[in-house]
Amino acid sequence: xQNIDQPTEMTATEGAIVQIxxxxxxxxxxxxxxxxxxxxxxxTFLSYNVLDGLEEKGRFSSFLSRSKxxxxxxxxxxxxxxxxxxLCAVQTGFQKLVFGTGTRLLVSP
Amino acid sequence: xxEVTQTPxxxxxxxxxxxxxxxxxxxxHRAMYWYKQKAKKPPExxxxxxxxxxxxxxxxxxxxxxxxxxxxLLNLHLHALQPExxxxxxxxxxxxxxxxxxQHFGDGTRLSIL
Numbered sequence: 001x002q003n004i005d006q007p008t009e010m011t012a013t014e015g016a017i018v019q020i021x022x023x024x025x026x027x028x029x030x031x032x033x034x035x036x037x038x039x040x041x042x043x044t045f046l047s048y049n050v051l052d053g054l055e056e057k058g059r060f061s062s063f064l065s066r067s068k069x070x071x072x073x074x075x076x077x078x079x080x081x082x083x084x085x086x087l088c089a090v091q092t093g094f095q096k097l098v099f100g101t102g103t104r105l106l107v108s109p
Numbered sequence: 110x111x112e113v114t115q116t117p118x119x120x121x122x123x124x125x126x127x128x129x130x131x132x133x134x135x136x137x138h139r140a141m142y143w144y145k146q147k148a149k150k151p152p153e154x155x156x157x158x159x160x161x162x163x164x165x166x167x168x169x170x171x172x173x174x175x176x177x178x179x180x181x182l183l184n185l186h187l188h189a190l191q192p193e194x195x196x197x198x199x200x201x202x203x204x205x206x207x208x209x210x211x212q213h214f215g216d217g218t219r220l221s222i223l
Contacts, residue, residue, distance in 0.1 A: 041216060050209060097212060099151035099152050099153070
């Protein structure tokens with residue numbers, strides 16, 4: 001089976017830093033994606049990791065440790081518009097993406 | 110606005126109706142996907158088309174029938190659905206599904222079965 005776990009909900013304050021964790025146990029691994037999804041909208045691509053280490057993209061960074069089956073998404077200088085669900089997704093095979101349980105982030109003033 | 114367009118945005122149908130969901134992309138992508146998403150849950154893969162051929166069917170009931178008429182279009186034909194099929198249906202596309210190519214999602218069709 002495929003297990004991809006994330007915290008259900010997190011809260012943070014505007015301007016702060018938040019780290020959203022993702023742990024996975026999957027039958028295959030071809031890379032890990034992070035998506036953002038606002039309520040009622042399409043998921044939008046944030047980042048991709050296939051090698052161990054940190055990928056930085058503006059206010060967003062993503063980290064991967066393949067040996068530990070662990071990734072995190074780091075959001076800096078939080079803004080109100082960052083309130084959304086954040087989805088970790090593992091590419092388990094050719095064209096096959098399995099999503100984690102998702103984390104709802106609420107940013108307060 | 111997304112680069113993947115889905116119609117209709119909302120659909121209400123009875124259990125005996127036949128309807129179709131449509132998805133269109135003009136990014137030259139050769140892989141297209143259907144996902145089902147229930148409220149407060151992550152998307153679940155249903156079907157994948159690669160170069161207009163069905164490459165993955167995640168054991169989806171036959172009351173859902175996908176079709177890929179050409180490289181830009183993807184349809185999902187619905188017949189005799191059950192109330193538990195009420196969900197958001199998301200279409201996505203990627204270059205050809207290999208490696209680091211992200212999937213681009215449409216805004217979805219919100220389907221309600223009466």
